[in-house]
Amino acid sequence: MSVDTATVKKVAALARIAITDEDASRLAPELSNILGWIEQLGEVDTSGVEPMTAVIANHLRLRDDVVNADPLTGGGIRDALMTNAPQAEHGFFTVPKVIE
Amino acid sequence: MADLTDLGIAALRDGVRTGAFSAVEVADAFVVKVAKAKPLNAFLVETPDHALSAARAADAARAAGETLKPLAGVPIGMKDLFCTKGVATTAASHILEGFVPTYESTVSQKLWDAGAGMLGKLNMDQFAMGSSNETSAFGNVISPWRRPGDIAPLAPGGSSGGSASAVSAGLCPGATGTDTGGSIRQPAAFVGISGIKPTYGRCSRWGTIAFASSLDQAGPMARDVRDCAIMLEAMAGFDAKDATSLQRDVPRWEHGLSPTMAGKRVGIPKEYRVDGMPEEIEALWQAGIDWLKDAGAEIVEVSLPHTKYALPAYYIIAPAEASSNLARYDGVRYGLRDLPEGAGLQDMYAATRAEGFGAEVKRRIMIGTYVLSAGFYDAYYTQAQKVRALIARDFELAFQTCDVLLTPTAPSAAFALGEKSADPIAMYLNDVFTVPSSLAGLPAMSVPGGLDKAGLPLGLQIIGKPLDEQGVLNAGLAIEQRAGFAARPQAWW
Numbered sequence: 001m002s003v004d005t006a007t008v009k010k011v012a013a014l015a016r017i018a019i020t021d022e023d024a025s026r027l028a029p030e031l032s033n034i035l036g037w038i039e040q041l042g043e044v045d046t047s048g049v050e051p052m053t054a055v056i057a058n059h060l061r062l063r064d065d066v067v068n069a070d071p072l073t074g075g076g077i078r079d080a081l082m083t084n085a086p087q088a089e090h091g092f093f094t095v096p097k098v099i100e
Numbered sequence: 101m102a103d104l105t106d107l108g109i110a111a112l113r114d115g116v117r118t119g120a121f122s123a124v125e126v127a128d129a130f131v132v133k134v135a136k137a138k139p140l141n142a143f144l145v146e147t148p149d150h151a152l153s154a155a156r157a158a159d160a161a162r163a164a165g166e167t168l169k170p171l172a173g174v175p176i177g178m179k180d181l182f183c184t185k186g187v188a189t190t191a192a193s194h195i196l197e198g199f200v201p202t203y204e205s206t207v208s209q210k211l212w213d214a215g216a217g218m219l220g221k222l223n224m225d226q227f228a229m230g231s232s233n234e235t236s237a238f239g240n241v242i243s244p245w246r247r248p249g250d251i252a253p254l255a256p257g258g259s260s261g262g263s264a265s266a267v268s269a270g271l272c273p274g275a276t277g278t279d280t281g282g283s284i285r286q287p288a289a290f291v292g293i294s295g296i297k298p299t300y301g302r303c304s305r306w307g308t309i310a311f312a313s314s315l316d317q318a319g320p321m322a323r324d325v326r327d328c329a330i331m332l333e334a335m336a337g338f339d340a341k342d343a344t345s346l347q348r349d350v351p352r353w354e355h356g357l358s359p360t361m362a363g364k365r366v367g368i369p370k371e372y373r374v375d376g377m378p379e380e381i382e383a384l385w386q387a388g389i390d391w392l393k394d395a396g397a398e399i400v401e402v403s404l405p406h407t408k409y410a411l412p413a414y415y416i417i418a419p420a421e422a423s424s425n426l427a428r429y430d431g432v433r434y435g436l437r438d439l440p441e442g443a444g445l446q447d448m449y450a451a452t453r454a455e456g457f458g459a460e461v462k463r464r465i466m467i468g469t470y471v472l473s474a475g476f477y478d479a480y481y482t483q484a485q486k487v488r489a490l491i492a493r494d495f496e497l498a499f500q501t502c503d504v505l506l507t508p509t510a511p512s513a514a515f516a517l518g519e520k521s522a523d524p525i526a527m528y529l530n531d532v533f534t535v536p537s538s539l540a541g542l543p544a545m546s547v548p549g550g551l552d553k554a555g556l557p558l559g560l561q562i563i564g565k566p567l568d569e570q571g572v573l574n575a576g577l578a579i580e581q582r583a584g585f586a587a588r589p590q591a592w593w
């Protein structure tokens with residue numbers, strides 16, 4: 001699979017990564033190369049094979065239906081959550097205006 | 101007194117217990133060594149106070165006649181992928197610069213609960229993506245090893261390159277690593293130390309910065325097999341905060357160590373004899389076979405027919421998971437924010453991520469985004485997960501005729517920095533022997549086997565059945581005792 005610069009720009013937009021035209025022209029052959037290499041997987045006959053979902057058979061647990069059963073993953077830690085925010089006001093994360 | 105930094109985890113623990121030296125003396129000795137080793141660039145943050153406070157607690161407990169904790173008096177290094185409360189944690193990426201976790205990862209908490217102290221946070225490939233430690237935003241880690249008469253800096257391997265470099269240079273007796281496709285085993289092999297990736301789910305992923313969640317697994321890197329067993333015991337264990345954590349008791353691996361391989365069958369996968377494998381690797385592999393035979397094992401040839409598809413499957417699955425996991429870095433809740441003049445929200449996301457992520461991270465996010473995008477998902481991702489099931493089945497069938505597998509850890513000794521960084525695929529191929537067992541979630545370890553002609557370490561890999569870390573450690577011990585690997589890098593830093 002060969003990807004062109006337009007595809008690279010589309011993928012970058014989906015990934016929310018700003019790229020310049022220069023980046024896109026550099027990345028196009030690079031990604032084409034890697035994608036070409038991984039395409040050999042198409043050779044493998046996988047008919048009747050279920051895609052893997054878990055490497056080690058494991059039962060997915062439900063946690064106890066208790067509020068704040070584990071304080072580390074419970075609530076009431078707003079201030080701790082906000083301490084690393086690039087910008088926060090009144091206990092909210094702030095972002096540039098979204099709606100005009 | 102002999103130099104305490106020459107001692108490993110078991111010797112330090114035992115010496116503190118018997119009072120041969122104090123834990124504070126140990127911590128002081130390592131703190132000095134870390135401070136002097138700046139040219140290796142192994143540490144991103146030094147935390148001498150953390151190490152000293154754990155050491156004082158150990159000495160106080162001994163003075164009070166209390167039973168000492170399993171790692172009392174042992175200072176370690178912590179890969180910067182583990183969130184450490186109050187200590188900057190960046191995964192070696194600009195996008196997390198300035199991030200100071202308000203919580204502790206389960207693995208690091210378990211180590212502190214076991215009495216260990218932290219000497220600092222270790223440099224690594226950015227978001228654990230790399231095999232040479234050249235993708236860190238904070239500079240390359242340099243291997244303490246050099247080719248004779250050559251000062252060209254060598255790669256310590258990756259992604260746990262800081263851990264590898266620090267343990268090999270004697271800056272810490274052990275360090276945490278994480279392994280997604282070989283990130284514990286390949287660097288361990290490059291610097292002549294031991295490292296084990298346990299069965300997927302043994303160590304909790306909670307608080308470990310995510311790369312590819314179905315593959316990421318923490319493990320120890322240390323000077324020998326016993327030290328790895330001791331440290332792994334402290335790191336492993338069920339954690340309700342990780343949905344894929346295994347609800348299993350942690351075996352007493354150190355207690356169960358035995359170098360006798362009588363009655364054990366060691367499988368040699370024929371597909372691992374790859375084209376162009378250096379003679380020295382071939383010779384080391386044969387030496388490993390002879391050592392295990394000498395320990396009483398029977399050698400059998402096995403086949404893992406889908407081996408050649410492991411790397412391409414990995415380079416779909418891991419980037420796909422990474423593209424999803426790394427979507428969280430958006431400049432809103434933590435880390436870097438780049439807000440160009442007049443930019444809206446979408447522009448802020450894109451600018452932040454363009455500025456914060458390194459080239460390899462962006463490359464993998466883009467590959468992941470592409471293979472998951474509409475119209476391509478089944479051809480790439482679903483097919484890769486099917487191939488992954490076939491790879492796991494190959495191992496399952498092989499383990500019907502053998503107990504462990506023996507392979508080289510990497511297809512070469514350490515390469516020079518810059519030697520492979522221009523060609524992503526050449527770099528990816530370095531993980532050819534470690535990726536298949538990662539895809540199958542199996543325990544696997546690297547132990548040093550010998551030196552190549554240039555005097556650089558080479559590693560042997562042992563792969564075990566699910567949950568059979570003991571079998572892996574024991575085979576590793578059998579090799580360790582026969583290889584007699586005692587080479588250490590000459591201090592130049």
